[in-house]
Amino acid sequence: MASARGRAGVSVIRISGPQAALALQALTEKPLPTPRMAQVRALYDPVNGAHLDDALVLYFKAPASFTGEDVVELHVHGGRAVLDGVLDALSRIEGLRPALAGEFSRRAFENGRMDLTEAEGINDLVMAETALQRMQALRQMGGALGALYERWRMALLEALARIEADIDFPDEDLPEDMTLSVKPSLEALCAEMKTHLADGRRGERLRNGVSIVLLGEPNVGKSSLLNTIAKRDAAIVSDIAGTTRDVIEVALDLDGYPATLIDTAGLRETAHSIESEGVRRALERAEHADIRLVLVEAKDWPALPEPIADLLDEEAILVVNKGDCLKAPSYGQQKGAQPTFVISVTEQQGLDALMACLTQKVTSLCDIGEAPAITRIRHRMALQEAVDCLERFFQSAQQDAVLAAEDVRLATRALGRITGRVDVESLLDIVFSSFCIGK
Numbered sequence: 399m400a401s402a403r404g405r406a407g408v409s410v411i412r413i414s415g416p417q418a419a420l421a422l423q424a425l426t427e428k429p430l431p432t433p434r435m436a437q438v439r440a441l442y443d444p445v446n447g448a449h450l451d452d453a454l455v456l457y458f459k460a461p462a463s464f465t466g467e468d469v470v471e472l473h474v475h476g477g478r479a480v481l482d483g484v485l486d487a488l489s490r491i492e493g494l495r496p497a498l499a500g501e502f503s504r505r506a507f508e509n510g511r512m513d514l515t516e517a518e519g520i521n522d523l524v525m526a527e528t529a530l531q532r533m534q535a536l537r538q539m540g541g542a543l544g545a546l547y548e549r550w551r552m553a554l555l556e557a558l559a560r561i562e563a564d565i566d567f568p569d570e571d572l573p574e575d576m577t578l579s580v581k582p583s584l585e586a587l588c589a590e591m592k593t594h595l596a597d598g599r600r601g602e603r604l605r606n607g608v609s610i611v612l613l614g615e616p617n618v619g620k621s622s623l624l625n626t627i628a629k630r631d632a633a634i635v636s637d638i639a640g641t642t643r644d645v646i647e648v649a650l651d652l653d654g655y656p657a658t659l660i661d662t663a664g665l666r667e668t669a670h671s672i673e674s675e676g677v678r679r680a681l682e683r684a685e686h687a688d689i690r691l692v693l694v695e696a697k698d699w700p701a702l703p704e705p706i707a708d709l710l711d712e713e714a715i716l717v718v719n720k721g722d723c724l725k726a727p728s729y730g731q732q733k734g735a736q737p738t739f740v741i742s743v744t745e746q747q748g749l750d751a752l753m754a755c756l757t758q759k760v761t762s763l764c765d766i767g768e769a770p771a772i773t774r775i776r777h778r779m780a781l782q783e784a785v786d787c788l789e790r791f792f793q794s795a796q797q798d799a800v801l802a803a804e805d806v807r808l809a810t811r812a813l814g815r816i817t818g819r820v821d822v823e824s825l826l827d828i829v830f831s832s833f834c835i836g837k
């Protein structure tokens with residue numbers, strides 16, 4: 399199944415590999431359709447001849463297909479019985495088995511149709527929830543990131559060839575000390591890689607979403623604010639202090655940038671074991687969050703309760719809720735060092751200014767600009783390893799050309815692992831296991 403499970407107008411089943419055309423023929427009484435031309439065909443169970451559907455079928459002849467193998471697509475009516483009937487019929491055809499998660503993309507990679515970063519881009523595109531996540535995924539799927547790493551790898555290979563020439567023919571007419579002569583170009587390359595690494599993890603944040611945690615004492619209106627921002631009743635609100643215990647997450651799309659807003663238990667000392675577990679979880683989330691929204695009630699402001707004052711660092715945004723309880727509330731952003739917003743959730747006041755501030759923060763945390771960005775820890779670790787190898791090379795180059803060559807070779811390998819040119823076998827299960835089935 400290439401489409402989602404469950405009832406749908408149309409569902410797509412796809413088959414890849416040398417038996418694909420035979421499978422299609424087994425389900426129809428007519429000859430194979432012309433490659434890449436959609437045809438309507440009645441599908442029958444090959445064993446008992448039962449009519450399964452009138453489907454739209456496509457045949458992609460190898461190598462002109464997504465996987466590079468013969469591919470057949472059955473665009474069937476998306477009902478339970480149709481899908482069960484067709485999948486059941488297919489499963490009884492010899493040589494066919496259900497695809498593994500990511501297996502189509504994996505085969506496309508193994509057949510040389512894309513590098514690993516492009517395959518990862520496909521998965522990111524399927525997972526993308528906001529416009530900018532989509533843009534980043536399309537860029538990576540189109541090969542921009544892979545091309546950058548491949549360019550660096552080629553430059554390293556060239557340097558390596560010169561160093562090896564120096565080792566193999568030390569007395570020939572080569573310019574004196576090749577190992578040193580490649581140093582400036584490798585230094586420039588290393589600097590470029592470090593700049594690429596020093597991206598504030600923007601690409602990874604854009605892919606994963608920025609986390610925004612709501613913190614504060616019980617009853618200040620954290621869950622009310624979450625519901626208002628999410629525009630739905632995601633969390634229970636009540637006037638009983640200690641209502642929220644579990645961590646509650648809602649996904650936000652802020653001008654195309656992804657964020658997760660996280661509601662937590664009100665912070666207080668309590669003997670109640672469930673509530674104190676909630677408080678523990680709240681503090682744990684606070685530690686890992688990208689943005690902390692610290693809520694207080696208007697009556698506790700500007701003189702803040704001590705435990706709350708302790709939560710405020712320069713990263714935190716102070717939100718003063720229940721502004722309607724003030725005599726003459728002035729809503730919106732307040733002057734002062736700490737970013738502070740007076741709001742009223744019940745009166746729907748001051749929220750626009752708060753949202754504008756959040757959107758701006760989220761944007762600056764994951765704005766990647768024009769250049770392709772690192773989107774996962776796998777890339778970051780390999781790049782860092784390449785940089786470390788090059789720095790070792792700069793140390794060792796004078797002393798020993800053979801050791802120096804080995805450092806450059808290891809840096810080349812580290813880059814090659816990102817696009818899947820080397821050490822592929824150990825990587826594939828990791829990369830493709832997070833894909834959808836049918837992708």
Ligand SMILES: Nc1nc2c(c(=O)[nH]1)N(C=O)[C@@H](CNc1ccc(C(=O)N[C@@H](CCC(=O)O)C(=O)O)cc1)CN2
Nearest residue numbers: 400410412456458461462463464465466471502511837
């Ligand atoms: N029905 C359907 N929709 C789909 C896909 C699919 O496989 N099937 N895709 C995939 O998941 C995406 C489209 N990507 C595709 C990429 C390449 C080829 C392909 O046949 N490539 C051949 C021929 C190119 C040509 O002649 O233009 C090739 O590259 O050799 C097909 C789909 C999104 N929509």
Ligand SMILES: Nc1nc2c(ncn2[C@@H]2O[C@H](COP(=O)(O)OP(=O)(O)OP(=O)(O)O)[C@@H](O)[C@H]2O)c(=O)[nH]1
Nearest residue numbers: 616617618619620621622636640641642664743744
């Ligand atoms: N007057 C006033 N009351 C509010 C406002 N926002 C929330 N409340 C009320 O404050 C009470 C507590 O709201 P919650 O959203 O449950 O508070 P909380 O911070 O999630 O509380 P815990 O989950 O116990 O930590 C409810 O009765 C809300 O209706 C506001 O802007 N003004």
Ligand SMILES: [Mg+2]
Nearest residue numbers: 620621641642
């Ligand atoms: Mg709550």
